[in-house]
Amino acid sequence: MAAEVPGPRERNNGPAVVVALIGAMAIVVGALIAKSDGKDSAGTDDGVVGDAVTVQIEPDLDWYGEGWSLAFEEGLPSDVEALGVPDHNLQIRDWGVVRGGVDITFSAWTVLITNRSDVLVRVTDLRPRVISREDPIDGAFLESPPAGADPSIVLHADLDTGDRPQFVELDEESGIAADQPFFGTNTVSVPPQDSVEFVLRIETRACYCTYVLDLTSSSGGASTTREIRTPSGDPFLVSAYADAYDSYWGEGSFHACPNQVLIPMNRDGTPVDRCP
Numbered sequence: 001m002a003a004e005v006p007g008p009r010e011r012n013n014g015p016a017v018v019v020a021l022i023g024a025m026a027i028v029v030g031a032l033i034a035k036s037d038g039k040d041s042a043g044t045d046d047g048v049v050g051d052a053v054t055v056q057i058e059p060d061l062d063w064y065g066e067g068w069s070l071a072f073e074e075g076l077p078s079d080v081e082a083l084g085v086p087d088h089n090l091q092i093r094d095w096g097v098v099r100g101g102v103d104i105t106f107s108a109w110t111v112l113i114t115n116r117s118d119v120l121v122r123v124t125d126l127r128p129r130v131i132s133r134e135d136p137i138d139g140a141f142l143e144s145p146p147a148g149a150d151p152s153i154v155l156h157a158d159l160d161t162g163d164r165p166q167f168v169e170l171d172e173e174s175g176i177a178a179d180q181p182f183f184g185t186n187t188v189s190v191p192p193q194d195s196v197e198f199v200l201r202i203e204t205r206a207c208y209c210t211y212v213l214d215l216t217s218s219s220g221g222a223s224t225t226r227e228i229r230t231p232s233g234d235p236f237l238v239s240a241y242a243d244a245y246d247s248y249w250g251e252g253s254f255h256a257c258p259n260q261v262l263i264p265m266n267r268d269g270t271p272v273d274r275c276p
Helices: 088-099
Strands: 032-035 053-059 068-072 108-117 121-134 139-144 155-158 168-170 177-181 186-190 194-203 206-218 222-228 235-240 247-249 262-264
Touching: 032 053, 068 088, 088 139, 108 186, 108 206, 121 194, 121 222, 139 177, 155 177, 186 194, 186 262
Parallel strands: 139 247, 155 194
Antiparallel strands: 032 186, 053 108, 068 139, 108 194, 121 186, 121 206, 155 168, 168 177, 206 222, 206 235, 247 262
16 A cells, blocks of 8 residues: 655755765655555556656756865866856856866756656656766866755665665665665656656765666556656766865855855865965
């Protein structure tokens, strides 16, 4: 028998630097969760939905807004003046990502799956698939330091465990992982004309990894797996921390340098010079 899933829990976001990757998943109104061999009353599963299931993906801005770090292969981009006077650290991150910055330790994405059909759809699996592994990027390091306490912990995938790691559910208080993969024992049912949202964290501490997401759903006895990429159609990127970087940079306003958007940093995270 399916159990109704509570609405999204309030999150306290936490460290984006030197922190174990953590995961969170929120299931929105109308979505039901059941054991994979169970039945539920959210509708019938007669018929096949095919392309009636749509997927929307975007960066989890709530998470990144509380701190992030990027690595650049070719050094810090030279057009810092293009930033102007940013109102939020997300503007600095956007500037860096557009210029080749890659998330360090984790990447955070929101995946919205919508069932636009008239029949029940079950999400039976969702997992990363690594398509390349390289040494961590060790060019320039740029960070916007974190604020707040540890975030709510729900789902986590570790790319260092294999090329197709499964998401596991984590205890919100202790951070201890469940014994079984989340989709190994559960399916998430999406009633007709409804949606389900996953907020995922994908971690590496060993590689510069390129990966995609594989989403498997079923209806009417038929199963479909589709590949999910970034909004631009590219694979996802994430890099582990390098042993050292060619240069270190930080957000000036965080270090009481309001007249400088980015400032050079020492390896220990302290500014190289006093602010003017």
